[in-house]
Amino acid sequence: MVHCGVCGGPCSLRGQDRFACSAHITNRSCGNGHTIARQGLEERVLTGLGDRIMAPDAAEAALRAYAEETNQLNRERRARWNVPARSWRRSIGQSKKSWISWRAAGIRAF
Numbered sequence: 001m002v003h004c005g006v007c008g009g010p011c012s013l014r015g016q017d018r019f020a021c022s023a024h025i026t027n028r029s030c031g032n033g034h035t036i037a038r039q040g041l042e043e044r045v046l047t048g049l050g051d052r053i054m055a056p057d058a059a060e061a062a063l064r065a066y067a068e069e070t071n072q073l074n075r076e077r078r079a080r081w082n083v084p085a086r087s088w089r090r091s092i093g094q095s096k097k098s099w100i101s102w103r104a105a106g107i108r109a110f
Contacts, residue, residue, distance in 0.1 A: 002041065006032040013038065 002011040004021035007030040011019045017038040023030035052058055 004030060004032050006030055 002019050003009065004011055004023065007021065007023050009021060009023040009030060012022045012025075014020045014025060014035065018035040019038060019041055020035045021030045021032045024032050
């Protein structure tokens with residue numbers, strides 16, 4: 001999740017709660033010998049996320065995407081339920097006709 005700014009390789013937690021470039025540590029293929037404290041990195045990340053999440057444009061886009069997805073799911077759900085509606089109405093009509101013909105024939109339903 002943390003990448004080196006020089007080589008783009010992964011950084012890993014080393015020693016006293018500090019992140020360092022793994023390529024530099026393992027085989028010196030990267031010249032980035034700098035480290036960054038875990039707590040300082042976490043604070044920077046959380047600050048950056050807070051700024052982006054609370055930006056009005058980002059919040060509006062997220063709400064719009066949520067509403068569109070919810071509407072699409074609702075349309076799909078209604079489409080699945082509307083197709084059988086005709087068939088169950090037809091079944092009720094046929095059952096009603098059958099019940100009337102049974103009554104006319106003197107057959108009692110339970």
